Amino acid sequence: MRLSAVQNDRVAGVLVGTAAGDALGAGYEFTKPAADAVIDMIGGGTFNWAPGEWTDDTAMTIAVARALAGGADVETREGFDAVAAEFLRWYDTQPKDIGNQTRAVLAHRPSTANEMVWHAKQLGNAKQGNGSLMRTSAIALDYLDDARGCSDAAAAVSRLTHPAPEAVDACRIWSSAIRYAVLHGSFDGVRKAAAHTSDPGYWLRLLDQAENGRPEDFSNNGWVVHALQTAWWAITTADASSPRHLQDALELCVRAGSDTDTTAATAGGLLGARWGASAVPARWRRIMHGYPGMDANDLVRVAMRIAFDGGADERGWPLADTIDYAGFSTDRLAVHPHDEGVILSGAAHYDRAAVDAVISLCRVGAKPIAAEHIQFWLVDSGKDRNANIEFVLDDAARTINELRREGKRVLVHCVEGKSRTPAVAARYAKLLGRDPRDVLRVMPWARPNPALWNAATR
Numbered sequence: 521m522r523l524s525a526v527q528n529d530r531v532a533g534v535l536v537g538t539a540a541g542d543a544l545g546a547g548y549e550f551t552k553p554a555a556d557a558v559i560d561m562i563g564g565g566t567f568n569w570a571p572g573e574w575t576d577d578t579a580m581t582i583a584v585a586r587a588l589a590g591g592a593d594v595e596t597r598e599g600f601d602a603v604a605a606e607f608l609r610w611y612d613t614q615p616k617d618i619g620n621q622t623r624a625v626l627a628h629r630p631s632t633a634n635e636m637v638w639h640a641k642q643l644g645n646a647k648q649g650n651g652s653l654m655r656t657s658a659i660a661l662d663y664l665d666d667a668r669g670c671s672d673a674a675a676a677v678s679r680l681t682h683p684a685p686e687a688v689d690a691c692r693i694w695s696s697a698i699r700y701a702v703l704h705g706s707f708d709g710v711r712k713a714a715a716h717t718s719d720p721g722y723w724l725r726l727l728d729q730a731e732n733g734r735p736e737d738f739s740n741n742g743w744v745v746h747a748l749q750t751a752w753w754a755i756t757t758a759d760a761s762s763p764r765h766l767q768d769a770l771e772l773c774v775r776a777g778s779d780t781d782t783t784a785a786t787a788g789g790l791l792g793a794r795w796g797a798s799a800v801p802a803r804w805r806r807i808m809h810g811y812p813g814m815d816a817n818d819l820v821r822v823a824m825r826i827a828f829d830g831g832a833d834e835r836g837w838p839l840a841d842t843i844d845y846a847g848f849s850t851d852r853l854a855v856h857p858h859d860e861g862v863i864l865s866g867a868a869h870y871d872r873a874a875v876d877a878v879i880s881l882c883r884v885g886a887k888p889i890a891a892e893h894i895q896f897w898l899v900d901s902g903k904d905r906n907a908n909i910e911f912v913l914d915d916a917a918r919t920i921n922e923l924r925r926e927g928k929r930v931l932v933h934c935v936e937g938k939s940r941t942p943a944v945a946a947r948y949a950k951l952l953g954r955d956p957r958d959v960l961r962v963m964p965w966a967r968p969n970p971a972l973w974n975a976a977t978r
C-alpha cells in the first residue's frame with residue numbers, strides 16, 4: 521500500500537515507540553517511583569539492564585517483526601510456524617527476562633506453531649498475563665490494508681502463548697488501534713476496535729474506567745486487562761497537544777509502577793504509531809539497543825521492510841547497504857560558522873569523514889559506519905510532510921550541542937547539504953545565541969525550503 525511521508529514516519533514509530541517505552545520502564549520494573557523521582561532511561565532494575573537496553577517485550581516484538589519482514593503470512597501454516605520459530609530462536613539465547621507463561625510454553629520447545637498453541641492451551645485460561653499484549657505492535661505493520669486480517673493475526677499470535685479471551689481481545693484491540701493510528705494519526709482506533717470485540721460492553725467500560733480513573737484502580741498490571749488500562753490511562757491523561765505527548769505518556773506509565781517496562785512498551789507502540797519515530801527524542805534513540813544486537817536505526821528499517829512488503833523506494837531504501845545519490849551534488853562541505861567542530865555536508869562524506877558522530881537528515885544505507893550514527897526523520901518540505909517539524913529541528917540542534925559537550929566532532933548532512941542541513945545548522949546557531957543567517961554565508965549553495973528555514977529560525 522502506498523504510504524505518505526508522514527505515514528512512513530508513523531510506521532517507523534511503531535517499533536521505536538515500543539522499544540523506547542520498554543527501555544524507559546526497564547529500570548523501574550516492579551517498583552513504584554517516588555513522586556519526585558526523575559524518570560529516564562537509566563537501566564538497572566531487577567535484571568540490571570544497561571541504560572537504553574530493551575527487555576523481553578521488545579525482543580519478542582522483534583521476533584514477530586523479523587518473521588513478518590521475512591515475508592511470513594500469519595494466516596498460513598508456514599507463516600505461523602515462522603513466528604513460532606522466531607520465539608524459539610529468541611528463547612534459545614537464554615534471555616534473562618521472560619514471562620512465566622511464555623517460559624512454560626517455550627520450555628517444551630514446540631516445533632510448530634500449532635504445537636505451541638496446544639501447549640499454551642494446556643496451561644488453562646486462569647493466568648491472563650500481559651505477555652502477548654506487550655509484543656503485539658508489529659502485527660499492525662503487516663496489515664495496514666486489512667483491518668480484519670490485523671485483528672485475526674493479533675489474536676493468532678497471542679494464542680501461541682496466551683490463549684485467554686482477555687489476552688486475545690486485548691491484542692486485537694491494541695494491534696487494530698496501532699494500525700488505525702499509523703493510517704489516520706489518531707487514537708480513535710482503540711474504541712473502534714473495542715466495539716468490535718466479542719464483548720464490547722466489557723471493554724468499553726474498562727476504557728472508561730482507565731480514562732476517568734487513577735493507576736491505583738488498575739494496579740495489577742501484570743494482568744493483561746490492567747496493563748492495557750494503565751497504558752490507556754497514561755495516553756489519555758498526558759497532554760496530547762504536541763509530540764511531547766509521547767515522552768510524557770511513557771513517563772506516566774513508569775510512574776504508575778509495577779510492570780513498568782510492559783505498560784510503557786504497550787503504550788509506546790501506540791504512541792509511536794500516532795506521533796511517529798520522529799517524536800522519540802534522540803537522547804533516547806542514541807542509547808536504545810537490545811536483542812538481537814539492534815539499535816534504534818535498525819528498528820526503523822525492520823518496520824519499513826514489513827510495511828513496504830519487501831519493496832523499496834526508488835533508491836533502494838530501506839533494503840540497500842548504500843543509497844545511490846548519483847546525479848545529486850553530494851560533495852559539498854562547510855564548517856559551521858559558530859562552531860568549528862561541526863561539519864556541514866552532502867551525503868558523499870557521511871561514511872568517510874574523520875568525525876566522532878554523524879547526524880543524517882536524509883535516507884542512508886543499512887551499512888554501519890565507524891562513527892556514532894544518529895538519524896533524524898526530516899523531509900525537505902514543510903509541515904505537510906513533516907508531522908513534527910519544530911520538534912525534530914530542535915531535537916537535532918540539541919543533539920549536536922550534546923555531542924559537542926561530550927567533546928565529539930560532528931558531521932551533519934543531508935543529500936546535497938542544500939536545505940535540511942542549513943536549516944538544522946541555523947537552529948543550532950540559534951541555540952548558541954548566534955545569528956542563524958551566518959549559516960548561509962558559509963554555505964553559498966544553500967537553498968533551504970522556506971517552511972523548514974522559517975521553522976528553524978523562528
Ligand SMILES: [Mg+2]
Binds near residue numbers: 575576617781782
Ligand atoms: Mg520486560
